[in-house]
Amino acid sequence: MLIQRYEIFLKTSARTDMIDLTGQVQEKLDKSEITNGILLVFVPGATASLTTIEYESGVLNDLARAIERLAPEGINYEHDLRWGDGNGYSHVRAALLKPSLSVPVIDGRLTLGTWQQIVLLDFDNRPRERRILIQVIGEGN
Amino acid sequence: MLIQRYEIFLKTSARTDMIDLTGQVQEKLDKSEITNGILLVFVPGATASLTTIEYESGVLNDLARAIERLAPEGINYEHDLRWGDGNGYSHVRAALLKPSLSVPVIDGRLTLGTWQQIVLLDFDNRPRERRILIQVIGEGN
Amino acid sequence: MLIQRYEIFLKTSARTDMIDLTGQVQEKLDKSEITNGILLVFVPGATASLTTIEYESGVLNDLARAIERLAPEGINYEHDLRWGDGNGYSHVRAALLKPSLSVPVIDGRLTLGTWQQIVLLDFDNRPRERRILIQVIGEGN
Numbered sequence: 001m002l003i004q005r006y007e008i009f010l011k012t013s014a015r016t017d018m019i020d021l022t023g024q025v026q027e028k029l030d031k032s033e034i035t036n037g038i039l040l041v042f043v044p045g046a047t048a049s050l051t052t053i054e055y056e057s058g059v060l061n062d063l064a065r066a067i068e069r070l071a072p073e074g075i076n077y078e079h080d081l082r083w084g085d086g087n088g089y090s091h092v093r094a095a096l097l098k099p100s101l102s103v104p105v106i107d108g109r110l111t112l113g114t115w116q117q118i119v120l121l122d123f124d125n126r127p128r129e130r131r132i133l134i135q136v137i138g139e140g141n
Numbered sequence: 142m143l144i145q146r147y148e149i150f151l152k153t154s155a156r157t158d159m160i161d162l163t164g165q166v167q168e169k170l171d172k173s174e175i176t177n178g179i180l181l182v183f184v185p186g187a188t189a190s191l192t193t194i195e196y197e198s199g200v201l202n203d204l205a206r207a208i209e210r211l212a213p214e215g216i217n218y219e220h221d222l223r224w225g226d227g228n229g230y231s232h233v234r235a236a237l238l239k240p241s242l243s244v245p246v247i248d249g250r251l252t253l254g255t256w257q258q259i260v261l262l263d264f265d266n267r268p269r270e271r272r273i274l275i276q277v278i279g280e281g282n
Numbered sequence: 283m284l285i286q287r288y289e290i291f292l293k294t295s296a297r298t299d300m301i302d303l304t305g306q307v308q309e310k311l312d313k314s315e316i317t318n319g320i321l322l323v324f325v326p327g328a329t330a331s332l333t334t335i336e337y338e339s340g341v342l343n344d345l346a347r348a349i350e351r352l353a354p355e356g357i358n359y360e361h362d363l364r365w366g367d368g369n370g371y372s373h374v375r376a377a378l379l380k381p382s383l384s385v386p387v388i389d390g391r392l393t394l395g396t397w398q399q400i401v402l403l404d405f406d407n408r409p410r411e412r413r414i415l416i417q418v419i420g421e422g423n
Contacts (some may be wrong), residue, residue, distance in 0.1 A: 001142040001278075001283040003318060003420055004163055005388065036144060038181050038276050040320050042386050045395035046336045054187045058219035059229060066212045066233045071348045076341035083199045086276040088341060092348045095335040099385045099398070102241045104183050106146065113186035116240070133393055135386045136280060137283075137319050137419060138144055142283040142421075177285060179322050179417050194377040195328045199360035200370060207353045207374045243382045245324050245417045247287065252415055256325035257381070278419060279285055 001139055004032035008132040012048075012122035015073075016064045016093075020055040021132065023118040026110055028134050035108040037138015042100045044131060047090040047124040049097035055117040067093055067123075090123035097121060105138055142280055145173035149273040153189075153263035156214075157205045157234075161196040162273065163258040167251055169275050176249040178279015183241045185272060188231040189264040190238030196258040208234055208264075231264035238262060246279055283421055285329050286314035290414040294330075294404035296373075297355075298346045302337040303414065306401040308392055317390040319420015324382045326413060329372040331379035331408040337399040349375055349405075372405035379403060388419055 006028035010019060021041065029039060041050050053063060070093065077088025101118060104111045112118070122128060147169035151160060162182070170180060182191050194204060211234065218229025242259060245252045253259070263269060288310035292301060303323070311321060322392065323332050335345060359370025383400060386393045394400070404410060 001144065003283065005318065005386065016176075028144055029270060036146065038320070040386060042384070042393060044393055044398065046334065046398040051236050051239050051335050052187065054220075056220065056223075056326050058221075058223045059232045059236075062218045062220055062229050062233050063236050066237065070211065070237075070352065071203070077344045079336075079338065079344050080340075082338070082340045088344050091336055091341045092344050094351075095333050095341075095401075096348065096379070097237070097382075098333050098383065101239065102181050102183070102243055102384055104146065104181060104274045106274070111183060111185055116185065116187040119236075133386045133388070137320060142285065177287065179320070179419060188309065192377050193328065195361075195373055197361065197364070199362075199364045200373045200377075203359045203370050203374050204377050205401050207378065210290050211352065211378075238378070239380075243322050243324070243381065243384055245287065245322060245415045247415070252324060252326055257328040260377075 002034055003137045006134040010130055012128050012130055014126050016067060017122040018060050019120045021120055025118055025134060029136060031141045032136045034105060034136045034138040035141055037105045037136055039103050039105050040135045041118060042133045043120060047087060047094050048122045049094050049099055050101040050120055051097060052116045053119050054115040055119060061118045087125040090125055093123040142176055144278045147275040151271055153269050153271055155267050157208060158263045159201050160257045160261045162261055166259055166275060170277060171191040173277045174281045175246060175277045176282055178246045178277060179245050180246050181276045182259060183229045183274045184261060188228060188235050190235050190240055191242040191261055192238060194260050196254040196260060228266040231266055234264040250256045283314055285305045285419045288416040292412055294410050294412055296408050298349060299404040301402045302308045302399045303338055303402055307400055307416060311418060314388060315422045316418045316420040317423055319387045319418055321385050321387050322417045323400060324415045325402060329402045331371060331376050332383040332402055333379060334398045335401050336397040337401060354422050369407040372407055375405040
């Protein structure tokens with residue numbers, strides 16, 4: 001049994017920036033030489049999340065609209081009254097969507113569907129430099 | 142340390158079909174002979190999710206109604222305008238609810254509560270054949 | 283490769299009680315002597331969830347309000363009509379937010395952001411005694 005870990009660094013834009021991580025995650029998985037296991041992706045921080053979605057601009061906009069209904073940007077947040085960051089809605093969105101995603105690894109591949117990508121959702125109200133953590137546990141050939 | 146993987150194949154109906162997987166998942170866990178570890182359940186595809194809930198028709202209907210408020214079927218989705226599948230709402234629901242669920246294994250059992258079952262939520266607007274993936278990592282006796 | 287498991291027992295108050303578990307989870311991780319791996323936190327039961335958020339009362343109230351919009355306490359739930367527990371909304375909230383959270387472990391630390399804590403959300407409508415399960419898999423020094 002092996003365990004390997006990796007980091008991805010990237011810059012995000014403000015306001016529900018959605019970035020497809022699938023290619024970079026698969027690259028790290030290739031390096032790990034783990035063919036059968038579990039891959040965990042995690043974003044440290046309180047204003048971003050990870051999920052899967054078809055990375056197609058139409059449905060990304062649809063998701064952004066659903067998230068805006070869930071935790072609208074324009075309403076009052078106690079967090080903003082106290083801290084003045086103006087990103088209370090970002091914190092709430094990230095808590096609802098959570099910072100982690102686990103994907104099985106079979107034959108050295110992420111077991112995603114054809115139209116299913118791993119996507120970072122950065123909810124913050126300003127550009128951020130994000131560090132994405134990847135842990136792979138499993139066995140090699 | 143051992144790792145074992147399994148698949149469950151099943152047919153779903155359209156529109157937030159909810160299927161109790163607990164018995165089948167426990168069966169696979171029994172086969173694995175892993176008594177202490179982590180079990181990951183994952184559904185490949187962009188229109189289905191996994192969660193836990195009491196598998197009782199009243200609360201399943203309540204959950205379906207909450208999901209309908211979250212991403213209503215009857216509003217416009219850009220995904221549908223572009224691709225014409227009519228399942229934009231299914232994609233949004235699946236992205237919000239996510240495709241994976243991790244459960245601890247202790248003494249060879251899923252550590253679910255008495256009224257807590259593992260449930261597949263298929264949000265697609267047509268019947269689907271689903272493949273559910275299970276990875277178990279841990280130690281045996 | 284090692285696997286270690288732990289339990290945390292705690293009492294919760296009714297109605298979206300939010301409890302910071304970070305310190306207790308890190309304590310268990312310290313005991314495990316696992317420095318590189320994956321830590322899974324899980325709450326058995328159908329009316330509680332785990333997520334991460336900045337543990338600051340303003341944003342906790344903001345999250346509670348978002349969850350109230352998602353699955354309001356004051357509407358009718360079929361679960362309540364059938365079972366009379368009055369906690370249909372708690373079940374729906376827990377199914378939407380899910381009972382598990384996975385966090386990478388690096389150098390013996392949870393890889394949380396500075397303002398990101400592991401938080402139990404107990405949605406039930408009465409005080410509960412909760413058992414939180416922790417599984418850590420990985421390697422030591």
